[in-house]
Amino acid sequence: MRVFCSGFNLYGQFIKCPTLIIEEFVDYSCNATLFEPSHTFNLAVTSDGVYVHGSKNDKTHQVQKIINPGFDIKQVACFDTKILILYKNGDLFKCDFNTGALTYINKNMKKVSCNATVNIALSNDGSVFNLPSEIHFTNNGITDVASGREHYLMLDKIGKVYTCGRGSRGQLGHGDLEDELEPKIVEALDGIKIDKIAAGGWHSCAISAQGDLYVWGWNGNGQLGLYNNAKESISVMAVPQVVNFDDQDANIMAVACGHRHTIALLDDKRLYGTGWNRYCQLGKVTQETNLYRFEVICDLRNLDVKELKCGPWSSLVICL
């Protein structure tokens, strides 16, 4: 797998990068089939196991195998020292970070997403769990889930977005700062068919079928990139806003969020980023701590990008 990465590397979690901060996007090829960043380590899955890359006993850049084998693993999710393993047969396990011991959670799962206080799992039949409980609400069949530190987003098959959890920074997009105990449709996006969703620490993103990027939530570090909308001073945006890119005709292909930054891939194969850059999570684009508008942070032409991912303070481009 070919990965391009930038950002926080204090623990040597990107084992091939010697510096404690990766200052610009570097080509990071590895033999993993799956790669998942956490704050202090990365998980790399190969056919023979799950490996933790990071620090061990005071030494950085260490590799430690925690699960054996790995060929039957469909997805891994992690936050802090919490690790969730989803097997291809739909069985979901929690994995003890120190011992690698697996605890069975549920079966028939399709996707998991975990963060500080939420652990969301989507089953093959379209039901959703905030583990361990099932979330009961009427919908049109959920196809995707994404979790922020304390909130989560769900997308249904006709392109409607539902949000739930903490709303103190506008991250739910309902126009207020209230928490929601049950999923609630994002009305401002009603009538716009949404294709993709992503959640940052305290902000949220959605891409419409038209290729527009919508953002809402906390903008304390510029993670919404609304400067072009003359909203740079807004610290909280509680209603989804469409982002104006320099190229008006550009279509947004993919988006991913770190705790306080956002990266987006446009159809001209340029990667844009905005928000917090203290640990170069946006690469070399600026010396400032924060970037308040989307700017090109990496040129990905000639590459087949499969997916964007962010660690809390890092950015990754996963290529085919």
Added chain:
Amino acid sequence: MDLSETLKNLIQNQSELEECVQNLNIHVKETFLQCYNSCFVTTNKFDDTLKLKADSVIDYLQDELNTGHWSEVLLHTRQAFTSASFIKALIVLNHPEENVQEALNCLDLGLLLGAPLCANSNLLTQSASLLTSTLHVTDSLELRIHKRKTLNCGNDSFENLRRLEVKTLNCPTLEEFNKAYYITQIPVKLKECMEHWPACTKWLDLNYLLKVAGSRTVPIELGSHYTDENWTQKLMSLKDFINNHYLGNADTIGYLAQHNLFDQISELRNDICIPDYCALSRNYDDSCEPDINAWFGPEGTVSPLHFDPKDNLLAQVYGTKQILLFSPNDSECLYPHEDKLLFNTAQVDPYKPDLERFPKFLSATVYKCLLEPGEMLFMPLKWWHHVTALDKSFSVSFWWK
């Protein structure tokens, strides 16, 4: 002796600094301990790597502090932040490019977001005072005479309302105040109660404030008032606030509002006195120290119509404020916001009431009060109040139960 050694001498209980990070993520804890050990155990090189490590611990904890509503953040997380802020300040002072101002900023962030430790309860306050005293204040401002401007609060639409004056007393006895106002929960203006405050003379000299607090970081509210959609809060040095928002012509109005400046900066705490009236309590088992907050800003700052859950004495150090009060019995006429966060704030603006939306406002009774330097206003709990600064103003509020 260098500054970091002087700061270390202020530590009462060193092991507490280490113990309060016990519940952290194992790797972050490891990083913290490397920073801690570099200050106390080994004689490591103080370099950029060590600073990066300290930064990463602080930033990790900031992410944690931003999780959950502020009141729900765990005490140990806030104490860990206090400890990490102190360690970072030591590292900054030990760095080859020693930077006292940067170390002071770390301590202030620790004071603003952290929680006091138990055995080292004054560590950050004392350390920050010490660093402040080593910084030279270079620029000196001409002493401003706080002349009254006649700021127009808008047309006095509430003139149509039934109006009552807030009574004024000259330094009443505790018993007098208790019987006639405190027990009965009636607002009253008190004169001649703060003439002994050093603040009343000292704070008129901006150079004094700049000297004891100019380089300290304070939270500033930006925007006309807290219900405005463009309202936001920023951390800045008191000096920048004074130059840009207090004296300067910044586009947005800035207000150092509802900030406990006096726990942060002990020199200023010595300039004020807790009024004796704050010792009164309806419940003798449950009395405690009042919450003391500073309210410092240019003319035109506004606190929209709201109420507080505690009894309030607002002491006017200098400047004049116009205050409108409404009784809790009139709540219905003021249309409190329905959402949870703003339930204590009225939708109606008493200076520009939208009578079509808020017709009951006309049946409210307004108590009008002009609060001048040296005067205090007693606002009983749950009494609605709207506050406008008519000129440059410094007030201190005491909330007590």
